[in-house]
Amino acid sequence: MSLIQLLPDHIANQIAAGEVIQRPASVVKELMENAMDAGATKIDVNIKESGKALIQVVDNGSGMNSADALLCFERHATSKVRKADDLFSLVTKGFRGEALASIAAIAHVEMRTRLESDDTGIQINIEGSKVVSNVEAVCANGTSFEIKNLFYNVPARRNFLKSNQVEFRHIQDEFERVALAHSNVHFTLHHNDSEIYNLTPGVLRKRVVDVLGRKANDRLVPIDESTEIVELKGFVLKPEFARKTRGEQYLFVNDRFFKSNYFNHAINKAFEGLLKERTFASYFLFLTVDPQKIDVNVHPTKTEIKFEEEKHIYSILLSSIRLALGKYNIAPTLDFERETTFDLPSEMRSKPINEPVIRVNPNYNPFDSNTSKVTSTGSKGKKSENFSDAINKHGFGTKEAKTADWENFYSIEDSSKEEETAPLIEEETTPGISQFLIKGNYIFTPSKSGFMVIHARRAYEQILYTDLINSFITNPVESQTLLFPLEKELSKNELASWKSNAMMLKQLGFVGEIKDNEVHLTAVPSVLQDETIQKALDRIIETIAHREIDKGEIAHELVHSIAKSAAMKKMNLNSMDAVNDIIERLFQCENHAYTPGNKQIIDTLSLESIDEKFR
Ligand code: ADP
Ligand code: MG
Numbered sequence: 288m289s290l291i292q293l294l295p296d297h298i299a300n301q302i303a304a305g306e307v308i309q310r311p312a313s314v315v316k317e318l319m320e321n322a323m324d325a326g327a328t329k330i331d332v333n334i335k336e337s338g339k340a341l342i343q344v345v346d347n348g349s350g351m352n353s354a355d356a357l358l359c360f361e362r363h364a365t366s367k368v369r370k371a372d373d374l375f376s377l378v379t380k381g382f383r384g385e386a387l388a389s390i391a392a393i394a395h396v397e398m399r400t401r402l403e404s405d406d407t408g409i410q411i412n413i414e415g416s417k418v419v420s421n422v423e424a425v426c427a428n429g430t431s432f433e434i435k436n437l438f439y440n441v442p443a444r445r446n447f448l449k450s451n452q453v454e455f456r457h458i459q460d461e462f463e464r465v466a467l468a469h470s471n472v473h474f475t476l477h478h479n480d481s482e483i484y485n486l487t488p489g490v491l492r493k494r495v496v497d498v499l500g501r502k503a504n505d506r507l508v509p510i511d512e513s514t515e516i517v518e519l520k521g522f523v524l525k526p527e528f529a530r531k532t533r534g535e536q537y538l539f540v541n542d543r544f545f546k547s548n549y550f551n552h553a554i555n556k557a558f559e560g561l562l563k564e565r566t567f568a569s570y571f572l573f574l575t576v577d578p579q580k581i582d583v584n585v586h587p588t589k590t591e592i593k594f595e596e597e598k599h600i601y602s603i604l605l606s607s608i609r610l611a612l613g614k615y616n617i618a619p620t621l622d623f624e625r626e627t628t629f630d631l632p633s634e635m636r637s638k639p640i641n642e643p644v645i646r647v648n649p650n651y652n653p654f655d656s657n658t659s660k661v662t663s664t665g666s667k668g669k670k671s672e673n674f675s676d677a678i679n680k681h682g683f684g685t686k687e688a689k690t691a692d693w694e695n696f697y698s699i700e701d702s703s704k705e706e707e708t709a710p711l712i713e714e715e716t717t718p719g720i721s722q723f724l725i726k727g728n729y730i731f732t733p734s735k736s737g738f739m740v741i742h743a744r745r746a747y748e749q750i751l752y753t754d755l756i757n758s759f760i761t762n763p764v765e766s767q768t769l770l771f772p773l774e775k776e777l778s779k780n781e782l783a784s785w786k787s788n789a790m791m792l793k794q795l796g797f798v799g800e801i802k803d804n805e806v807h808l809t810a811v812p813s814v815l816q817d818e819t820i821q822k823a824l825d826r827i828i829e830t831i832a833h834r835e836i837d838k839g840e841i842a843h844e845l846v847h848s849i850a851k852s853a854a855m856k857k858m859n860l861n862s863m864d865a866v867n868d869i870i871e872r873l874f875q876c877e878n879h880a881y882t883p884g885n886k887q888i889i890d891t892l893s894l895e896s897i898d899e900k901f902r
Contacts, residue, residue, distance in 0.1 A: 296362075296416065297392065297415060297416045297417075300362060300388055300389065300391075300392035300416050301392045301393060301415075301416075301440065301441060303362070303385065303388075303389060303392075304388075304389035304390070304392045304393045304441075305441075305444070306389075307385050307386055307389040308386075308389050308390060308393060308437075309444075310338075310448060310449075310454060310457055311334075311337060311338025311339065311342055311437055311448075311454055311457070311458060312338070312454065312457035312458045312460065312461045313461075314338065314342050314390055314394075314434055314437065315332060315334070315338065315342060315344070315458050315461050315462060316461040316464075316465070317386035317387075317390065318342070318344035318386075318390075318432050318434075319332065319344060319461070319462065319465045320380035320386075320465065321346075321380075321386065321387075321430075322344060322346035322348055322430070323348075323380055323465065323469060323472070324348075324379045324380050325346060325348025325349045325350070325429075325430065326348045326349050327346035327347050327348035327429065327472065328347060328471075328472055328473060328488075329346070329347045329472070329473040329474075330344065330345070330346050330347075330465075330472060330473070330474050330475075331343075331344070331345045331346075331474075331475045331477075332344050332345075332462060332474070332475065332476045332477070333345075333477045334455070334458055334476070334477065334478045334479070335478075335479055336451060336479070337451040337452075337454035337455040337458065337478075338434075338437065338454060338455075338458055339437065339448065339451070339454070340435065341433060341434070341435055342432075342433070342434040342437070343431065343432065343433045343434070344431070344432050345427075345429070345430075345431040345432075346429045346430050346431070347427070347428065347429040348429050348430060349402070349403075349429075350400045350401045350402045350403065350405075350408065350428050350429050350430055351400045351402070351409075351430065352402055352405070353409045356398065356400050356409045356411055357411065357418070357421065359387050360387050360388055360391045360396075360411075360413060360416070360418075361384075361388060362384065362385060362388040363384040363385070363388075364384045364387075364388070365384030380543060388416075390434060391413045391415075391416050392415060392416045393415070393437065393438055393439070393440060393441050393444070394414075394434050394435065394436055394437045394438070394439065395412070395413070395414045395434070395435045395436045395439065396411075396412070396413045396414075396432065396433070396434055397410065397411070397412050397432070397433040397435075398410070398411050398413075398430065398431070398432050398433075399411075399424050399426040399430070399431045400426070400429070400430040400431070401424075401426050401427065401428045401429070402428065403428040405428075407423050407424065407425055407426075408423075408424050408425070408426040408428075409421065409422070409423060409424055410422050410423075410424035410426070415439075415440050455478060458478075459476070459483065462474070462476050462484070463498050464537065464539075464544035465544075466484070466486050466494065466498065467494060467495065467498060467537060467539070467544075467571060468539050468542040468543065468544060468573070469542065470488065470489055470490060470491045470493065470494035471488045471489075472488060473486065473487055473488050474486045484497075484498075486498070487842070488843075489756070489842075489843060490756065490877060490878070491520070491521070491522075491571075491573075491877060492504070492507065492509075492522070492756075492757065492877055493756065495507065495522060495571050499535070503524070504757060506524050506525050506528045507522040507523075507524065507525075508522060508523050508524070508525055508611050508612060508615045509521075509522055509611065509875075509877055510522060510523060510572060510607055510608060510611050511877070512603060512607040514603055516576070516596050516599050516600065516603065517574050517575065517576050517596075517599075517600050517603055518574070518575040518576075519572065519573070519574055519575075519603060519604065519607055520572075520573045520575075521539075521570065521571045521572040521573045522570070522571050522572075523554070523557075523558075523568060523569065523570045523571075523572075523608055523611065523612070524568065524569035524570065525615065526558055526561035526562050526568070526612070527563075528569070529558075529562050529563065529566035529567055529568055529569065530566060530567055530569060531565060531566055531567070532567065533567045534569075535569035535570070535571075536551065536554075536567070536568070536569060536570055537570065537571045537572065538550055538551075538570075538572050538574070539572070539573045539574065540573075540574045540575075540576060540581060540592055540594075541574070541575055541576065541578060541581070542573070543583065543592075544590065545590055545591065545592045546590050546591060547591075547592070549597060549601065550597075550600065550601065550604055552601075553601045553602075553604040553605045553608075554568055554570055554572070554604055554605075554608060555567075555568055556605055557604070557605050557606075557608035557609045557612065558608070558612070561612065570608075572604070574600065576594070576596075576600075580594065580595040580596060581593065581594050581595065722863070722866050722867065722870065724743070724860055724866060727743075727860065728742065728743050728744055729741070729742065729743065730743050730746075730860075730866055730869065730870065732870065734891065737891055737892050737893040737894045737895075737896070737897060738891065738892040738897065739889060739890070739891050739892075740889065740890045740891070740892065741869075741870065741873065741888060741889050742886075742887070742888050742889075743858060743860060743866075743869055744854055744855075744858065745854075745882045745886055745887075745888045746869055746870075746873040746879075746888050746889075747854045747858055747869060748850050748851055748853075748854035748882050748883075749850075749873065749876050749878070749879065749881075749882050749883070749888055750869070750872045750873055750876060751814055751849075751850040751853050751854055752846060752847060752850035752882070752883050753875075753876040753877065753878075754814075755795075755812070755814070755846045755849060755850055756843070756846055763793065763794045763795075763796065764794065764795050764796035764812045764849075765796060765812065765813045766796030766797070766798065766810040766811060766812055766813060767810060767811060767812075767813040768809060768810045769808065769809055769810060769811060769820075772800075772807040772808055772809045773807070773808040773811075773820060773821070773824065774805050774806070774807050774808075775805060775806055775808070775824060775828075776804055776805050777804060777805065777806055777828065778804075778832075779804075780832055781828055781831075781832040782801060782804060782806070784828075784831040784832035785799070785801065785806055785828070785831065785832075786801065788831045788841065791841065791842060791845065792827070792831075792845070795812060795842075795845055795846065795849065796810065796811060796812030796813065796849075797810070797811055797812065797824075797827065798810040808820075808824065811823070811824075812849055812853075814849065814850075814853040815849065815852060815853050816853070816856045818855075818856065819852045819853055819855050819856050820852075822852045822855060823848060823849055823852035823853070826848035826851065826852060827845055827848050827849075829848075830844045830845055830848055831845070843883070846883075847883040847884065850883065851884070873888070
């Protein structure tokens with residue numbers, strides 16, 4: 288008789304489970320990640336006794352049909368990887384098909400799931416890998432898991448668990464990591480029936496502040512850098528607020544939390560000389576890289592990740608954080624400058640990235656048909672100065688410029704009827720940072736790699752929006768009392784919506800009394816001016832009464848409405864300082880490329896394409 292025997296499945300599962308599920312927090316992580324992978328926009332986590340009594344995760348994601356609902360508990364059952372190649376382009380959190388099999392092996396599991404297209408769903412109960420019941424169920428679409436008696440059949444593990452306080456801290460950590468990586472998803476966390484978190488969707492800054500606490504809002508220094516190798520976004524905490532523990536160090540790659548001593552080293556180096564003794568930098572950094580260039584397969588719980596280009600990423604982290612900290616210490620500088628001074632490590636300079644070939648003839652006049660074709664080549668400083676000199680000399684900033692050509696170029700769709708053409712500004716002579724205003728609304732500015740065009744009104748809208756959101760998170764928005772209350776008749780539905788949103792409206796600076804079927808507005812946010820109040824009020828009513836959006840989105844929509852109305856006010860861009868101010872404030876916004884309504888704010892015209900135009 289052979290001495291070797293195959294372990295029965297349930298024992299094999301139980302052993303394997305130990306790798307994936309070490310404590311209640313691991314269950315929370317796996318279930319939340321599955322919910323994310325299922326496309327959920329709302330995820331509720333309920334915990335009792337730090338997960339020792341109950342872990343419940345409810346999502347509104349895709350759900351499963353009854354066949355998949357049974358299959359999902361099998362080891363290596365996954366819908367996320369079909370062929371070996373898929374492993375190299377992972378965009379999902381899970382891919383091993385191990386989590387549910389592991390959880391089912393060591394706990395009592397109840398799962399209810401329903402596809403949106405089905406009338407009924409299915410409820411499955413599993414204990415120690417055995418299906419004990421499998422019935423049709425009436426349930427919400429999406430999936431809900433209830434995990435009880437975790438480690439009931441693995442006493443060693445159960446005895447190994449720490450105090451409730453420690454175990455819950457682990458749960459909260461996992462919850463925060465997922466929540467931080469997905470600020471557009473609504474998450475709640477309850478422990479023993481009390482609410483720990485209710486994180487409504489919003490921009491990343493809001494999510495970070497919601498997790499860290501309101502005070503954090505003023506303490507964050509934004510990081511935003513984009514290179515061919517990595518896109519880097521997020522925040523570091525100003526050095527004077529550094530903590531005595533390493534608690535708040537978050538790194539994410541492609542929205543997945545990971546740990547890296549190596550990158551942590553780069554970040555600390557960027558803080559060198561700025562931190563008090565025995566304090567640690569806090570950071571929330573989001574890297575986006577080509578999924579082919581990382582390996583998430585190295586660790587069963589996937590918190591260690593191998594990067595193909597880790598040396599470059601190290602340098603980029605170091606230099607962009609240093610730069611951001613420097614910028615925050617000195618007066619903020621323009622982002623275009625930042626691009627040119629961005630200090631890439633020398634080994635990367637040799638790589639063929641971001642080095643456009645500029646062909647400029649300083650004597651070339653685009654409006655003079657006799658001028659000969661452009662021939663000189665090069666890419667560094669001197670030549671681009673010549674380029675802007677050439678532009679300056681040849682009238683792009685003067686009334687004679689043939690702006691029509693540029694308009695065609697940019698297909699300027701809405702140069703906004705509300706605005707008149709302002710007189711063009713005489714450019715200052717500083718080469719390289721001159722701005723020109725065209726049609727009172729388009730700011731043209733040379734950048735290293737060409738030309739940037741900024742839609743001023745949209746830029747202003749984004750600036751107001753960001754300011755309002757930031758102050759709204761921490762304080763009521765500043766409001767001004769109206770000399771004469773503004774009266775507006777509302778329908779029944781509109782009145783009801785006004786009443787049910789009165790608290791939020793007040794927080795936003797709108798104070799009104801309801802009299803019969805009218806609202807009498809007595810105060811409005813101070814960013815609004817006489818001519819923009821009415822429009823804002825209309826937009827607000829439209830948002831609260833006529834649009835089908837859930838509560839979480841309303842605040843954002845309202846802030847957006849206020850910003851949009853306030854931006855309608857005629858902007859004073861009649862001085863270089865005013866134009867510079869807009870640019871500077873725009874680039875302090877976390878998102879400076881699009882308005883909250885997703886309209887483009889900035890376009891760039893590369894030197895190559897300008898060159899192409901004149902070929
Ligand atoms: P993996 O996430 O690695 O694929 P899991 O064991 O975590 O493996 O899940 C197995 C499969 O069950 C998933 O691939 C997915 O198809 C399905 N599944 C798990 N959780 C959910 C959920 N909340 N909603 C929809 N499908 C789910
Ligand atoms: Mg999974």
